[in-house]
Amino acid sequence: MSGLAPGFTLRPGSTPPGPVVLASPHSGREYPAAFLAATRLTLAQLRRAEDAFVAELIEPAAAAHRVPLIAARYGRSWLDLNRAAAEVDPAMVVDPLDSDPAQASERVAAGLGVIPRVAAQGLDIYAGRLRQSEIEARLAAVHVPYHAALAALLDAARREHGCAVLIDCHSMPTPATAGSAPQVVLGDRFGTTADPSLVTAIERVFTGAGLRVARNAPYAGGYTTTHHGAPLAGVHAVQVEIDRALYMDPARLVRHAGFDRIAAVFTTLVAALPVAVAALPRPWACAAE
DSSP states (O other): OOOOOOOOOEEEEOOSSSSSSEEEETTBBBHHHHHHHHSSSSSHHTTTTSOOOOOHHHHHHHHTTOOOOOOOBBOTOOOOTSSSOOOOOOGBBBBOOOOOGGGGGGGTTTTTTSSOOGGGOOOOOOOOOOOOHHHHIIIIHHHHHHHHHHHHHHHHHHHHSEEEEEEEEEOOOOOSSSSOOOOEEEEEETTSSSOOOHHHHHHHHHHHTOOOOOOOOOOOOOOHHHHHHOOGGTTTEEEEEEEEEGGTTTTEEOTTTHHHHHHHHHHHHHHHHHHHTTTTOOOHHHHHO
């Protein structure tokens, strides 16, 4: 897509790389001008769908420990990096699409595919349907390069240390039962994208900070976790969802006094991860002997 800035920002880590990679696929806040001209929603309505300030929340941890941080540039209402490229709603497209099982996912049915149909509060983003060529252009310009860059970061870490850890960072709305509901949800696709001992080590950091933690409910991890997480090949991926009310005012989309506290928890997490990584089993090493 001509004139489009790169779809992500990358804060490089140390050389040689450490074992940890941080990612924030939903904190992008830029929108192409053509999209803003075509959407039926205001910028404020579009921004309600963002994981606002998550990249800034984890940036101090990346800086302190020289960990790479890859973050979305564009808002997820335009393109969702935590979805498979095939998660497209055929009803949104003028041209007939080749059939793909991903088109029947629950996320697509909810209007939250790779090209979302709705923004926050179920508001329709578009007045009409899109051309397949427009969707393909967005995917080629942003989705493909983002996941290629993330894969390269993880591969470099794995080659250096024998394994790599991806912490995919998100924010979530405050649950209705706020007084007893989890404030952090760790997603490892029910034990398939990361070694359980690693997830336990991550959980201990958050509980040690006085936060309530759950696993895989209601968020078990999205495309990023399932696509990149391959524990038997030495790549562990964990999605971290944190209650956004802990660090910001969701109604006004501004940070509050809790921001520094939660940023410090992520810094503690990144500091603790190398020890957890060193203890991980390496079953692939035996297979190569």
